[in-house]
Amino acid sequence: MSPAAVPEGDLDAPAGIDPAQVGRIFREQSGRSVAALIRVLGDIDLAEDAVQDAFAVALRRWPTDGLPPNPGGWITTTARNRAIDRLRRESRGRELLAELALLAPGDEEVGMTEEEGPVDDDRLRLIFTCCHPALSGEAQVALTLRLLGGLSTEEVARAFLVAEPTMAKRLVRAKNKIKAARIPYRVPADHDLPSRLAPVLAVIYLIYNAGLARPEEPLLCAEAIRLARILSALMPDEPEVAGLLALLLLTESRRPARLRANGSLAVLAEQDRALWDRPLIDEGQAIVRRCLRRNHPGPYQLQAAINAVHADATTFEETDWQQIVALYDRLLELAPTPVVALNRAIAVGELDGPVAAFELVAELDLEGYQPFHAARADLLQRLGRAEEAAREYELAAALAPTEAEREFLRRGGRAGRRSRPSAAS
């Protein structure tokens, strides 16, 4: 049911809310309800359908009756009742009915509190099921957004530029595999946790970056941060979970400054730092400090620390590049990938100049990787090799995934360095 199909609520009703608000509250709360119902029903589709039914009821009632005092609990209870209705119509549902009774209305209070409780544990179980390594990366992301994020199949499809039937098929196939291969619905044992946590963090990070690349889909960045917050509340002892949350908060703090008025990308050197979101920076930096005290560094924590250093500089020129290069050195030890080496080289370029950086970049085999060509272009420009720089800018622009980046590269990279290369007009 689309919100537009619902009659406007009575504006005089004390707590009346509009259908768009119902949709938002539902998206925020549905992950808990879906997770709780999957545990009891042992069936993802049934849980999803029941929560969808509850959404239809909410769209009908909330605009006139007002928001219930505990919307999360209301959704779980209503969805449970709908599931009971559905099960009564099917013979196989009889035995499940007894279990459903266990999810008594009294439980709904748990859904409201932010403390760890059985319902929150369900969400943790669910994210490990959605991000099980037996599922493809694409399926992991889609399932997480659909089941935990409460996004519709159409929204998930749009976010990843996939046709809706393709996304629907992907979700069905993934859910079938969970059922047929019996992918477990539980938090992995401690000895499996490091390997099983990695895809969970990767999925959340990927959702965030998908949102960053597509400013017209602001839902994704917010959703990734929400998932990272949930995960960090549920797993307070995992330093990399905290690191991911800090990394997302610090990246998010700069999002208002990332684009110019014409939609072209503004890189760090060009950003209006007055636009950076201070409360997000403070929160992110506080987490980074806690991580430093704990001293169990990992790739997400180190990337968060690098971003925390950037956030400390009031101008680009004041950036503590020495510290940033030192952090990249540690990151490269833990994650010795050419992409990390490239980012380290870019930082070296700011600390020691373009000659040193160009030598480092020349050693990397990243042909066809857009940031590689963009970095080469910038360094060539600074080395005064304008023609070669122009060629690299063209190469990079052709590979750029977003219009904002293409615009940035077509205008010849960051402003104020050199004159604009004529070939890249």
Add this chain to the structure above:
Amino acid sequence: MTRYLLSTHTVEGEQREPMSEEQMRETYQRLATIEQEMSASGAWVFSARLHEPETATVVRVAGGDALTTDGPFAESKEHLAGFYMIDAQDLDAALGWAAKVSEAIGRPIEVRPFAGFTDEPGGGA
């Protein structure tokens, strides 16, 4: 419980260093240990090793006539070499057994659920 097939495959044209008698004995020893473990925990249902794919024959019936051809399915490049049939609580448990077998034989293992053997809703009675 879900029933899984753990299978290993040979790849056509792939050259492998032949195992020495000593290595072969060690591998069998390791597999025997794993199989004992499987039996003790109630996971083991059946296991077998197959002869080379050249020993296979394919039968297809078309228009009522059975046509018999020498050799394995011609389209496939990978051929079943051996398998375990096990019962496991869930995929993680099955993957655990698969990892042990893979380590013992030095080859990848495909894990696939059997249809109709699980006590999932709708799967049993």
